[in-house]
Amino acid sequence: MPPLPRSIAHLDMDAFFASVELLRYPHLRGQPVVVGGRRALATTEGQEFPCLRDYVGRGVITTATYEARALGVHSGMGLMKAGQLAPDALLLPADFEAYRHYSRLFKATVREIAPHMEDRGIDEIYLDLSALNPDGTPDGARRIAQQLQHAVREATGLSCSVGVAPNKLLAKLCSDLDKPAGITVVTAADLPARIWPLPARRINGIGPKAAARLETLGIASIGELAAADPAWLQGHFGERYGIWLHRAAHGDDERPVVTESEPKSVSRETTFERDLHPRSDKADLSQHFTRLCEQLAADLARKGYLGKTIGLKLRFDNFHTVTRDQTLATPTGDAATIRRAAGECARRVPLERRIRLLGVRVSGLVRPGDIPPHATHTPTQAELFA
Numbered sequence: 001m002p003p004l005p006r007s008i009a010h011l012d013m014d015a016f017f018a019s020v021e022l023l024r025y026p027h028l029r030g031q032p033v034v035v036g037g038r039r040a041l042a043t044t045e046g047q048e049f050p051c052l053r054d055y056v057g058r059g060v061i062t063t064a065t066y067e068a069r070a071l072g073v074h075s076g077m078g079l080m081k082a083g084q085l086a087p088d089a090l091l092l093p094a095d096f097e098a099y100r101h102y103s104r105l106f107k108a109t110v111r112e113i114a115p116h117m118e119d120r121g122i123d124e125i126y127l128d129l130s131a132l133n134p135d136g137t138p139d140g141a142r143r144i145a146q147q148l149q150h151a152v153r154e155a156t157g158l159s160c161s162v163g164v165a166p167n168k169l170l171a172k173l174c175s176d177l178d179k180p181a182g183i184t185v186v187t188a189a190d191l192p193a194r195i196w197p198l199p200a201r202r203i204n205g206i207g208p209k210a211a212a213r214l215e216t217l218g219i220a221s222i223g224e225l226a227a228a229d230p231a232w233l234q235g236h237f238g239e240r241y242g243i244w245l246h247r248a249a250h251g252d253d254e255r256p257v258v259t260e261s262e263p264k265s266v267s268r269e270t271t272f273e274r275d276l277h278p279r280s281d282k283a284d285l286s287q288h289f290t291r292l293c294e295q296l297a298a299d300l301a302r303k304g305y306l307g308k309t310i311g312l313k314l315r316f317d318n319f320h321t322v323t324r325d326q327t328l329a330t331p332t333g334d335a336a337t338i339r340r341a342a343g344e345c346a347r348r349v350p351l352e353r354r355i356r357l358l359g360v361r362v363s364g365l366v367r368p369g370d371i372p373p374h375a376t377h378t379p380t381q382a383e384l385f386a
């Protein structure tokens with residue numbers, strides 16, 4: 001008998017940073033509010049909060065309430081541009097301390113109901129509900145999702161949206177379909193009717209550039225992607241990404257929900273605004289490369305790790321991706337050491353095409369205290385019995 005399909009949920013908080021701000025300023029509920037900018041703005045006399053129309057600068061929107069989104073503004077949009085669309089929207093500065101507090105709180109609440117949880121960032125998690133919903137019925141999944149939403153609201157005052165599906169890929173896509181405060185449950189049988197009509201870019205892993213490239217090839221919907229010949233996709237997008245696209249469109253994803261909180265690696269990657277040429281854009285590339293290593297070293301320091309294996313990832317303009325790695329004699333957290341090792345990895349890659357993505361990864365992680373001070377030193381008998 002084949003195993004029952006898994007019941008995987010993706011839970012994502014609604015307009016997270018803005019919703020946390022509304023807990024503090026409940027009288028702003030129902031109004032367009034955006035979070036963004038570097039620092040608090042001065043308010044005009046008589047105003048409690050600054051309005052977008054008063055903003056001058058290059059800041060961008062971090063997030064916006066659904067009332068503000070209805071006016072056309074969204075995360076990533078310049079605040080001045082947003083000010084033209086929603087001049088009366090209120091602008092609040094970000095308070096990451098508060099967001100981290102509510103992030104921990106909602107995750108602890110969910111974990112009490114569904115302990116098989118994977119942390120995916122400040123406002124989202126995956127859950128494996130298979131044990132809680134042993135028959136795998138959509139009704140059972142919906143009941144658990146409702147219970148989760150209720151518990152999160154009780155504990156935090158915040159709303160979230162939940163998608164439940166046979167795997168992570170579909171669950172993530174579904175949690176976004178009925179925001180805010182939505183619950184979307186799909187089974188494999190629902191794929192043609194509910195998933196295939198959606199635009200391909202809804203799939204997590206198909207970014208704006210890949211979506212644009214698909215569109216020029218005549219593929220706009222997930223269904224059209226599913227119908228495309230996998231070999232043809234591989235021809236256009238490289239062997240690995242091509243087959244991944246084919247499988248994703250068929251709702252195929254076996255990745256487990258990983259509960260362990262200890263990371264296996266720490267990585268940073270960046271997709272360039274325009275594809276960079278390994279020779280004519282060498283200086284630019286090198287600068288990005290160094291910055292990536294510095295950010296990675298800062299991530300390691302913040303998380304409290306050193307790592308022994310330095311990995312490099314390059315994706316070319318034809319979407320072909322290569323990785324190389326190098327293992328050092330001793331674990332490091334040093335930006336220059338990481339940069340040097342990753343640079344050596346780069347020399348092992350034939351660089352003949354423009355580069356669209358550059359990534360650096362450090363794995364083989366250890367806590368600094370776990371490294372014996374003289375890892376290579378073997379004590380002598382005399383030392384052992386001293």
Ligand code: TTP
Nearest residue numbers: 012013014015016017018062063075076123179
């Ligand atoms: P998201 O879950 O992407 O967005 P959201 O929670 O604000 O809204 P939605 O209801 O659509 O889920 O991101 C979570 C938080 O991460 C968001 O509140 C602010 C922050 N964020 C950024 O800092 N920059 C960004 O570009 C995005 C998209 C989010």
Ligand code: MG
Nearest residue numbers: 012013014123
């Ligand atoms: Mg969210």
Ligand code: MG
Nearest residue numbers: 012013123124
């Ligand atoms: Mg999110």
